[in-house]
Amino acid sequence: PITTAFSNDPFEQKLKMVARTIAARDIIGVQRQTFFVMLPGFDTHGGFDPHSVLMQRLSNGLSAFSQSMEDLGLGDNVTTYTISDFGRKLTPNGNGTDHAWGGNAMVMGGAVQGKRIYGQYPDLYLGGNPQDVGGGRYIPTTSTDEYFAELALWYGASSSDLNQILPNINNFWTPSSGTSRPMGFMS
Numbered sequence: 001p002i003t004t005a006f007s008n009d010p011f012e013q014k015l016k017m018v019a020r021t022i023a024a025r026d027i028i029g030v031q032r033q034t035f036f037v038m039l040p041g042f043d044t045h046g047g048f049d050p051h052s053v054l055m056q057r058l059s060n061g062l063s064a065f066s067q068s069m070e071d072l073g074l075g076d077n078v079t080t081y082t083i084s085d086f087g088r089k090l091t092p093n094g095n096g097t098d099h100a101w102g103g104n105a106m107v108m109g110g111a112v113q114g115k116r117i118y119g120q121y122p123d124l125y126l127g128g129n130p131q132d133v134g135g136g137r138y139i140p141t142t143s144t145d146e147y148f149a150e151l152a153l154w155y156g157a158s159s160s161d162l163n164q165i166l167p168n169i170n171n172f173w174t175p176s177s178g179t180s181r182p183m184g185f186m187s
Helices: 010-023 049-071 144-155 159-165
Strands: 087-092 097-100
Touching (some): 010 049, 144 159
Antiparallel strands (some): 087 097
């Protein structure tokens, strides 16, 4: 049973269902599971107030989920991460910002070497910035391929499998590059 208190927020209820499914892993006979949970609404062209509410919902949900994994004794065995399909421009479009590339990702769990920023934080200036391809759209410094390769290796994929899983990974990292992990955030 899940003893952690989850609120009635729809996002938290989805995470509670994931926690219940993980808790039943022996009953359903699986040891490795992957779940996708969405928190929509971040396409906020009209300002930043909705964003702060969404970030609070995200924080509350991830906190409850993390606590439930600790309560189940699975804190070191479960990794939770966020990913978005777009970033935002640095320049406004009137009431907000338009779509761009890149963005932040968060990873949490007992196997995560946390409390660090991985990747290269870009210089945030307009005009003459080599990462700015126009209008405040920045080219990311870290690829999602590296991020997912790190998670795939932790999940049990071999480095020789990565080309099948992530066909572009060799553009960013190869096992012969001298590092055992693409980014180093997983232990």
